[in-house]
Amino acid sequence: MTIADSGSLLREVARMYTRAQRVVAECSHTTNTQCHLLTELGRSGPLPLSELGARVSLEKSWVSRAVEAMAARGLVTKEPNPADARSWLVTLTPEGTRTVMELNTTLDAHAAQLLGCLSERDRAAVEKSLQLLMKALRQDQAAPCCTLPRPPKDAGPCC
Numbered sequence: 001m002t003i004a005d006s007g008s009l010l011r012e013v014a015r016m017y018t019r020a021q022r023v024v025a026e027c028s029h030t031t032n033t034q035c036h037l038l039t040e041l042g043r044s045g046p047l048p049l050s051e052l053g054a055r056v057s058l059e060k061s062w063v064s065r066a067v068e069a070m071a072a073r074g075l076v077t078k079e080p081n082p083a084d085a086r087s088w089l090v091t092l093t094p095e096g097t098r099t100v101m102e103l104n105t106t107l108d109a110h111a112a113q114l115l116g117c118l119s120e121r122d123r124a125a126v127e128k129s130l131q132l133l134m135k136a137l138r139q140d141q142a143a144p145c146c147t148l149p150r151p152p153k154d155a156g157p158c159c
Helices: 003-026 032-044 049-055 060-072 094-116 120-139
Strands: 076-081 084-092
Touching: 003 032, 003 094, 032 049, 032 060, 032 076, 032 084, 032 094, 049 060, 049 084, 060 076, 084 094
Parallel strands: none
Antiparallel strands: 076 084
């Protein structure tokens, strides 16, 4: 398989997996945008509205509307940012934290179901490949806003 074929395969797998996860997330009574924002807040903690949008690569207007809808549902609060009076700080409420935990559980169960179709040997190979891909993404200059925080230095290499 050539690098071009691998790139095409990776994009297709990512597209199909993202589409499947969207279907699963909709069962948790969130929109795709809300799901992205909630899970990012769950990973990162409180964020200024603009940074939240940058992290999920969405325009400010989409983020604003979604945050307003989530605030109306009691999932987040939006308050003046004490570090910058010109911006808003978005924070999960206890109900928002519960929703993120429910979403993560649902999405993790979906991933486990998919991986459960593989043999133990194939699952180990997929896990190793995903660890290598995560390492490459963490080193990619285009991806830093989108990846999970790096593990602590004393945690050892991810791969």
